[in-house]
Amino acid sequence: MVNPLIEVRGLSYSIGERAVLSGISFSVARGGFLAVIGPNGAGKSTLLKCVGGLRPGAAGEVMIEGLSITQMTERERARRIAWLHQSGGDALPFTVRQFAMMSRYPWRPVLSGESEEDRFIVDGALARAGVEELAERSLDTLSGGERQRALLAAALAQGTDILFLDEPTSFLDYRQQVEMMALVEGINREGMTVLMVTHDINLALHGSGGILAIKEGRARWHGTTDELLGGSALADIFDTEFEFFRRGEQRRPYAVPRGFVS
Numbered sequence: 001m002v003n004p005l006i007e008v009r010g011l012s013y014s015i016g017e018r019a020v021l022s023g024i025s026f027s028v029a030r031g032g033f034l035a036v037i038g039p040n041g042a043g044k045s046t047l048l049k050c051v052g053g054l055r056p057g058a059a060g061e062v063m064i065e066g067l068s069i070t071q072m073t074e075r076e077r078a079r080r081i082a083w084l085h086q087s088g089g090d091a092l093p094f095t096v097r098q099f100a101m102m103s104r105y106p107w108r109p110v111l112s113g114e115s116e117e118d119r120f121i122v123d124g125a126l127a128r129a130g131v132e133e134l135a136e137r138s139l140d141t142l143s144g145g146e147r148q149r150a151l152l153a154a155a156l157a158q159g160t161d162i163l164f165l166d167e168p169t170s171f172l173d174y175r176q177q178v179e180m181m182a183l184v185e186g187i188n189r190e191g192m193t194v195l196m197v198t199h200d201i202n203l204a205l206h207g208s209g210g211i212l213a214i215k216e217g218r219a220r221w222h223g224t225t226d227e228l229l230g231g232s233a234l235a236d237i238f239d240t241e242f243e244f245f246r247r248g249e250q251r252r253p254y255a256v257p258r259g260f261v262s
């Protein structure tokens, strides 16, 4: 890949004596969408935190547009990478607009208030995530799906070119999952580079061109969704057999554990 936006080489991370990640390498082109899949405890969230510079003890290299993540200040990282985590029942006592406005901090001079430009960007982010009508609602009064869209609006308001997603639909019902993934795909098509970790293969198949599978902290497979469906990698990674289907006008693939359909 010529000049990838995100480049990870030989990433390893240990907690105490235990190696949680070992020698992981991959890259993501500008505007790309890479899904990292793997079973529970594979090291997916830890990988995302290491790539995002939140685990300073990690060995190996993480470069964002050629700049080492370890050389970047927190503010510089926040100008490049926005995060959307899985959202549980807890929520902060801020309105949707206030929370999105806080995301503007990496761009604001220290101790300065919100600018006209901040307000314009926040309004655009609220509209893009479909939460304009919730703008004055407190985050702790929203349903799980509404809250996740509000958090996505805040991530967009941050004005980064990279979005990290950690199990973004974990607590959402099916309709909300579909809506959230459609939003993320749309944002990716508009140019945002996306790195998503999930244990849900169908989220990965739905949203991405590239898939990296990890198990026990090691990269086990890396390729496109179509390549994944042609081989036995999924069964090896999740220790269960899958059936694959293609449906709809776009012949999108999805996978169901064989035990569910036999």
Ligand SMILES: Nc1ncnc2c1ncn2[C@@H]1O[C@H](COP(=O)(O)OP(=O)(O)OP(=O)(O)O)[C@@H](O)[C@H]1O
Binding pocket: 015, 020, 038, 039, 040, 041, 042, 043, 044, 045, 046, 047, 199
């Ligand atoms: N702060 C920590 N202290 C001790 N062990 C940790 C810590 N963080 C992660 N681990 C361990 O590292 C391993 C990888 O955890 P991680 O959360 O990255 O996995 P994951 O693939 O995201 O899992 P899941 O899909 O269940 O969320 C697990 O065995 C976990 O218990």
